[in-house]
Amino acid sequence: MIFASDLDRTLIYSSKFLEGAEPDRPIRNVEIYKGKEISFMTEKAIRLLKELSQQMMFVPVTTRTVEQYRRVSLFQTEICPKYAITCNGGVILENGQIDRHWQEYVQTKINQSKTSLEEVKKRVVETADAVWLESIRTVDPFFIYLIIKPELAPAEVLNEYARWAAGQGWEFSHQGRKVYFIPSFINKWDAVQYIAEKEGKKPVLTAGDSYLDVCLIEKSGCGLIPRHGEAAADYGHLGLTETSGIAAAEEIVEAALLKKLEAAL
Known part of the structure; x- marks a missing residue:
């Protein structure tokens, strides 16, 4: 067991x-x-x-x-x-x-993935606001996570990230100050x-x-x-x-x- x-x-x-x-x-x-x-x-x-x-x-x-x-x-x-x-x-x-x-x-699995870690990071960089995003951290070559100010992060932005990630075959998880983007196969x-x-x-x-x-x-x-x-x-x-x-x-x-x-x- x-x-x-x-x-x-x-x-x-x-x-x-x-x-x-x-x-x-x-x-x-x-x-x-x-x-x-x-x-x-x-x-x-x-x-x-x-x-x-x-x-x-x-x-x-x-x-x-x-x-x-x-x-x-x-x-x-x-x-x-x-x-x-x-x-x-x-x-x-x-x-x-x-x-x-x-x-x-x-x-x-990473090599075969249709969406790379770099593409996910680029999406965040292009859409996030420094008002609520403190940093983007990479756990290479597996996933990225964000350190945010949750009280300032718009719910609609986080919800959009979740929808977008699902469409790419990635998991999205918001845990307090951390927001994770992880390929579903990991x-x-x-x-x-x-x-x-x-x-x-x-x-x-x-x-x-x-x-x-x-x-x-x-x-x-x-x-x-x-x-x-x-x-x-x-x-x-x-x-x-x-x-x-x-x-x-x-x-x-x-x-x-x-x-x-x-x-x-």
């Missing part, structure tokens, strides 16, 4: 999103960047995740780059997954090393499925908060979306936590452990 889960705002939380962190729910820092503690988990969630990783295969699945994923110290020292999926499915790490077979597959589920087939493990349990995680929840048929998540409004019927904020991580891991127990009976 595999538990494949998104990280940010699903299992780990920045200080900005520590709702649910009551005094009787101790938290621990799991990521330091430029000398600052930036990501946290509850002690209970860490303990449960350690227990889970001993009972089944735990696969972190994130839109973070490899470098950003490696900053999460918990997964480098205490819980060391055999596999990790980064760059939204663009890169698979096996025992810390890039899976070259998967990399070649993704690169072939997705979290395909990477999870590749690992499941490689390891001969099924079923797959999943969790994730954003629209980029919906493919995980839909295609696994057994997943949870945190109640606070971006995807909760439109896809909560697929599986929704009772709790919100950092407490949702505990509920998600407990649910996965329960599924494992039920499967054993």
